[in-house]
Amino acid sequence: MxxxxxxxxxxxxxxxxxxxxxxxxxxxxxxxPATTPSEVSFKFDRVGLPVPHFTLRIHEDGTGTYQADQAEIPATPTSMRGQAAQHVDRPINLASGTVAKIFKEVRELNDFNVECASKAKNIADTGTKTLTYSGSDGSGSCVYNYSENKTVQSLTDIFLGIASTLDEGRKLEFLHRYDRLGLDAEINSFADEVKEGRAIELGTISPTLAAVADDTAVIQRVRLKAAKMLELAAEGSSH
CATH class of the missing domain: 1.20.5 (Single alpha-helices involved in coiled-coils or other helix-helix interfaces)
Incomplete structure (x- = not known):
């Protein structure tokens, strides 16, 4: 027992x-402590533009958001329809190569704990830009109109290129719905922007491009250009 x-x-x-x-x-x-996901944001403000305010937020896994205030679009002779001012808030996903380049350059800039703004006088107003980083390894932010720092310039071009594509996606959606004849000139202009590297990350507007490419009511050359851009997006060649 x-x-x-x-x-x-x-x-x-x-x-x-x-x-x-x-x-x-x-x-x-x-x-x-919970690990804080790394996030880079780019905020742009310039009154008088079709999109005077926007913010892009990107996480290291490629997910992110695009928020913008779009000004009113007046009616055109061909569409006879304008578009009211609107706020845009949508999720985005970026190609891994673009994301890797963004975060590499952020770390080269010490998480934006640097002086971004040029000290030169009489520089034209190209818009107030704010770069911000936050993560478990630190945080930082810098504000500038123009920067002489090549890495800051590179990041600026990336974010403006992404925003340009997203803005173009909204234009194509509007024209596809209300002014199909206007698609021809618009997609030609967009193709030039893509070729010159001023519009990148075509994958962010793939559904819009696919809708145009698949619509037999749209003229053939427009459909072919939209299809070509879809191929570039799939190949990761849009950046």
């Missing part, structure tokens, strides 16, 4: 220690 009692007592003691150890482990895990 003593042997049995000892076994029972020992088992109970073991279970007790196991419970305490598990509880301590759970408490320790709960007390660990």
């Amino acid at each position: 003593r042997a049995i009692a000892s076994i029972v007592f020992g088992s109970a003691l073991f279970l007790c220690f196991s419970f305490v150890a598990t509880a301590q482990t759970s408490e320790a895990s709960a007390s660990l």
Whole structure:
């Protein structure tokens, strides 16, 4: 009986220690700080433009958001329809190569803990730009109209190129719905922007391009250009 009692007592003691150890482990895990996802944002403000304000937020996994205030679009002779001012808020996904380049350049700039703005005088107003980084490894922000720093210039071009494509996507959607004849000139202009590298990340507007490419009511050369851009997006050649 003593042997049995000892076994029972020992088992109970073991279970007790196991419970305490598990509880301590759970408490320790709960007390660990949550890892903050790394995020880079680019904010642009310039009154008088078709899109006077926008913000792009990008995470290191390629997901992000695009928020913009689009000014009113007046009616055209061919569409006879304008578009009211609107706020845009949509999710985006970027190609891995673009994301890697963004975060590499952010770290080269010490998470934006640097002087971005040029000290030169009489520089034309190209819009107020704000670069911001936040993550578990630090944070930083800098504001500028123009920067002489080549890495800041590179990041600016990337973000403006993404925004240009997203803006173009909205134009193509509008024209596809209300002014199909206007698509011809618009997609030609867009193709030039893509060729010159001023519009990148075509994958962000793939559904719009696909809708144009698949619409037999749209003239053939427009459909072919839209299809070509879809191919570039799939190949990752839009950036």
